[in-house]
Amino acid sequence: MHPSDTRFAQLLEGLDRQQIAQSVARHGADAYDKCFSSWDHLLALIFAQLSPAASLRALEVAWNAHAAAHPQLGTGRLHRSTLSDANQRRPLAVFTETFARLVGQLDRRLRRDGRTLLRLIDATPIPLGALHGWARSNGRIRGMKLHLAYTPETHQPRLLDLTPATRNDAEIGRRIPLERGATYVFDKGYCHYGWWSAIAEAQATFVTRPKTNMRLRVRTGRPLPPEPEREGDGFTLLADHEVALASKGDSRLGMGLRRIQLRRHEGGARLTLVTNDLTRPATQIAALYKTRWQIELLFRWLKQHLAIRRFLGHSEEAVRLQLVAAMITFALLRLALRRHCPRVPILRFVDLLRQGLFEPQTWAEVRALLSPRPTATRRRRRTAHAS
Incomplete structure (x- = not known):
């Protein structure tokens, strides 16, 4: 790291220019824009995610104000x-x-840690206005969907696809590369029996909710844990059965299924889960499904803190590029936090970057700014411990 490196330059450490150049050559990405390369384009769109610029004109002024960098x-x-x-x-x-290469860098750390491979799968709508005449409506929103798989333990996103709002979620789910030993958690919108079988054949498991028209027949009951152990974090177990599809679809499932019923403490609503995991305790499976809320929190964070609700262009290509640039920016933020500021909340980190993206500052100086100063009580405790 050079002492004059700016915060923005250091954030870009995760990008490999040689690999990007190979991608550019492979796809002929600079064929029509030789004076504005793919590297220039990528940096401009990453900067747009972290700047307050809401238009091309404002982005042009903000970027050119730092010509020295x-x-x-x-x-x-x-x-x-x-x-x-x-x-x-x-x-x-x-x-x-x-x-994808940034995700690979995050993934290497996950494999070293040997953690459980938990993948949360969901989609969030991207509403688009009347100026986006190409956008389609599914009756609820007019726009696109951003489909993600997410590893909550490491805050690792995996971009699956950007689709019209009319595209069925289950169709996108089937494109996910399946990993042996992974657990996939998704909502009932991803119901597809062939995909469920593929997950089982990959020696992986899934946890989901059944659709209202899914008919199940009980094969055998499973004993519930003793009364105190039926209580989980926010839920109570009611029933645990091994089941099968009571329809022609049964022939397409070469695996056992399990139905777990529980009651939420808040509001008292009953919830039914379906899984091919026949070994984990029911409380663990219910807790796994509860983690699905974390991908909802991720979508909320992305929409509140990155530029995926206002767009610099009206064409479909411009919207797609900006959405992928947002995910690149999020991956770079997570990579920088993991390498240099692992204990710092991402929101504080982003706030600091935005206050001076082009200020020269080392990672040590960034950590010093973000680390809270010890209070008088903490200093007394440290002194007493040292003595």
């Missing part, structure tokens, strides 16, 4: 017309491959 980044001045043209015709593949 551009040579260190290997880029130059920004022209809004050039960015607008690039948003129309640059291939999305360079950006998606960049995101």
